[in-house]
Amino acid sequence: xxxxxxxxxxxxxxxxxxxxxxxxxxxxxxxxxxxxxxxxxxxxxxxxxxxxxxxxxxxxxxxxxxxxxxxxxxxxxxxxxxxxxxxxxxxxxxxxxxxxxxxxxxxxxxxxxxxxxxxxxxxxxxxxxxxxxxxxxxxxxxxxxxxxxxxxxxxxxxxxxxxxxxxxxxxxxxxxxx
Numbered sequence: 001x002x003x004x005x006x007x008x009x010x011x012x013x014x015x016x017x018x019x020x021x022x023x024x025x026x027x028x029x030x031x032x033x034x035x036x037x038x039x040x041x042x043x044x045x046x047x048x049x050x051x052x053x054x055x056x057x058x059x060x061x062x063x064x065x066x067x068x069x070x071x072x073x074x075x076x077x078x079x080x081x082x083x084x085x086x087x088x089x090x091x092x093x094x095x096x097x098x099x100x101x102x103x104x105x106x107x108x109x110x111x112x113x114x115x116x117x118x119x120x121x122x123x124x125x126x127x128x129x130x131x132x133x134x135x136x137x138x139x140x141x142x143x144x145x146x147x148x149x150x151x152x153x154x155x156x157x158x159x160x161x162x163x164x165x166x167x168x169x170x171x172x173x174x175x176x177x178x
Contacts, residue, residue, distance in 0.1 A: 028142040029055065029083040029115050037120075039076045039093035042136040046123040054138060056095060057085035057115030063105040070103035071096045073135070074114060083115045084146055095136040096124065097143065113146040 033053040042049045058077040063070060076092040077085035097116050108114070118138040126135050 025082060025084075025144055026142055028117050029144045032079075032083075033117070039095050039136055042095075042120055043093060043123065043134050046120075046134075046136065049120050049136075050122055052120050053117070053141075054120055055079065055083060055115065055117045056138065057083065057113065058091070059085070059087065060108050060110055060112050060114055061094070062110070063103060063108045065102055065105070068101070070099040070101065072099065072103070072108060072114070074116075077113075079115065083144065085113045085115060087113070093136075094128070094133065095138060096126075098137055098139045099143075100140075108145065112148065114143060115146070116140050116143040118142075 032055050035052060037049055037052055037054050039056065042054075056074070056076055057079050058074040061073040061075050063072050073094060073096050075094055077087060078089050078092065079085055097114075097118070098121065116138055118140040121137045121139045123134050123136050126133050
């Protein structure tokens, strides 16, 4: 019988590499369902798609707590391969997510990105302003609230002692060597 002995060092390195590449996004959200069903398709033909599994995402518009469930209204956006909504494109419509129980509205702030995977349970009528709107309903099997994107500012400052013959800015003011 042949026994393979792996040095402890290489076992630790392999385990660190395996866990270092782990993503906080659940596999349920990363993997798209077999059928790519769009919000517009469910709005026009809800009976055909009832019970279908979808993975949709977008920007949170509002959170409404009902007696036993919570409805989250989402402005639908196109998703990247990993499931993250893209904010630079036009909306693909609106839909509502059904979460069981109470969900704290403060945990779902307006304009935050959210991706959900679940089953289409039908449609519900609502208003967007004075317009009567048909919202597809998705019963959540899992969701992911994407971290807030932060904007970083880059300050344009050059080292005055590195290139003394170039014009450069020092703390935002033009400064020239002559």
